[in-house]
Amino acid sequence: MHNIPHRTFHALILLSSLFIGISCTDGIGTPPPATTAPTTLAPSAIIPENAKGKILVFSKTVGFRHDSIISGQKMLQDIAHEQQWAVEFTENHHLFKSSKLAEFDAIVWLLTTGDVLEKPQQKAFRTYIETGGGYLGIHSASDTESDWSWYGQLVGAYFSSHPELQTANIVVENNQHPTTRHLQATWRHYDEWYNFDNNPRAKVNVLLSVDENSYDTGLKTAPVDHPITWYHDMGKGRAFYTALGHTSEAYQNNANFRQQIKSALTWVGRLEESP
């Protein structure tokens, strides 16, 4: 949060008439030093007419709310600015209507939890995806809409449990996809390692799995196949899910994660990625 002048962040947020959700009272209110240049994120950067893409970041929570949402929003804002994409942040499920969703190349479900959509919005979102839209689910996006079987197919698997936060080895199973080309064969990472209600491997394309021998799973069962990041097509649309992203630090200073999210947005949204 602190590498961007606070007032500039506000100016960007105010441009989004549909924005309702970001709290600016959770420790990000420290004024920047007087010498900080205020122009790194000019408001004009997100004027949709000039943008090379447009993404919606949805972070409504009905259940658990991650403190890292604000850091996730900030990272996505930085990526969007860098890539010259327009971005809107919302926690308003009423935005999920076909005419509005059609504006976006990709929709990020950032740390959502619980039953966030009602039936009309579910219908609009399903139509959006199946007619070619892009979905990027991050971390507790899999702890969302657990009673909506279509969403379960979209995200790939539902969250079931997790052990204590700890470092583990991520195995890069496929480094030929745009979202994994930047990664070494093994990625040491600190996060909350989600277990799922089923193994999605047969239904999706697994990119990353976690080495069950590299951390304390807290489970009494023997090590199992444990995918944590994957992608697949859904109708004419594209879906990408990563279980990573519990901590604020993941969004603030983890180059591997940031690059993966940027490339995932590019891929699901069929956008062009600037270097």
Ligand SMILES: [Zn+2]
């Ligand atoms: Zn979490």
